[in-house]
Amino acid sequence: MAEEIIIPEADNQEISINMGPQHPSTHGVLRLVLSLKGEMVQKVEPHCGYIHRGIEKMTESMTYQQIIHLTDRLDYLSAHMNNAAVCLAVEKALDIEVPERVKVIRTIMDELARIASHQLWWCSFGMDLGGLTCFFYGLRDREKILDIFEETTGSRLIQSFYCPGGLMADLNPNFQKKVKDFIVYFRKILPEYDELLSGNIIMMERAKGIGKMSKEDAISYGMTGPSGRGSGFSCDVRKHHPYHAYDKVKFNEVLRTEGDTYSRYMVRIDEMRESMNIIEQLIDNIPAGDFAVKMKPIIKLPEGEYYQRVEAARGEFGVYIISKGEKNPYRMKFRSPNFCNLSALDTLTRGHKIADLVAIGGSLDYVIPDIDR
């Protein structure tokens, strides 16, 4: 006769455990306090602030040229876009029209950064689910974009390439050829990503129907970027409030309506294709001209309030500046996409297993320095 299985009473009780701050799947220093019943997640409570640097306070004693370098250190994988937000806000405040060349180069750089960011997300997402090969594929291809960045901007991760009025430097002579080579290469490689992970039965079992978010909830939580668009929330700033040269190029806003982990995954994969389309439309038509307009060494914004929204790799990044006419802002606020996406984590994970929490967290693709600021 089989022995009767007795579940001790303690197993039925809710227990509370820490995940992080040092945990590979939180992709940084984030602590999640989980309330668990067995393996099922009842509640997730994020504890942030382990790498809080007080950047908003620091900006109040810095000039706008200096602030650019701080914005790189928010979401370091969207460094170009974060720079752009501050530059565009300053240019708007001073009524400066940057040359067409600058707009086009900024667009190309933003899209390259987006591809590089999504590649890194793809490889770490694969690794979160146990597919180690993805990690090597993703990093191998991202390296090529970083090489392009290094040649033109001088650095690979946090470039600080934009400055109010234009760019820090002109393009490297090899830039166009290298970007075109990369697009040819990556168009050939991207189907391999699909073969390796997108159509993988283990990955689909773990992602489909997991972590569902309705469109209404996504809007209410301010979930933007690929995470919001996976729920059908049309939130692409490039489409709705165009900046740079986005009004001159044709591209589709990738939208999916399922709202689960798999749809957030597929939005990012398709966005890499759209980014390549945008780059292809511009790379042969970079207008000649100056790479920056001459600015005064000390920038003083006229008294008032300025807001600039850009589409970073993880969602809508915003800069809100209150100026009193001084050379440093009176108050500067960064609207960080990851912070808002993180607030939805509790709703997304309730009732799922701990292993699903890892998959859902991977599909949100949070970068901790952007949450903590």
Added chain:
Amino acid sequence: MTNQELKDSILKIEPTAVLNEGKQYLNLTVASDKWHDLAQQLKGNKELAFDYLFNLTGVDYGDTLGVVYHLESTTFHHVIVVKVSADKQNPQIPTICDIWRTAEFHEREAFDFLGIQFTNHPDLRRIFLDEEWKGYPLRKDYDPSVNTI
């Protein structure tokens, strides 16, 4: 909706609100005791439909504290900036995280850095700084020497 139409329909809901056009967006200033009811209308009214709160900022204006809300409608794509101010000694502003859920974390951040008390907030604690932290760092009169790390 154009800014003029927005002005008219908001004044119909809340006659005491003050609206003026800024360089970029339409600005709306409202008293803190009227704010929660107006916020419900801003989201619930079918013609306004401000369903997306894309930024919430706490500001120290010197004499008063304030909160700035950036709202957008995802159907009509019109934007409004709402400003609510509070007394510096006892800064109380009603929470709106029951209307826009993203506000829950944002309000905790504003509480953490500026000490603004959001009334009826379900879980108003510091979000980034330690529970034992003294003072509110983004206030202009903050003295950093009281906290030694």
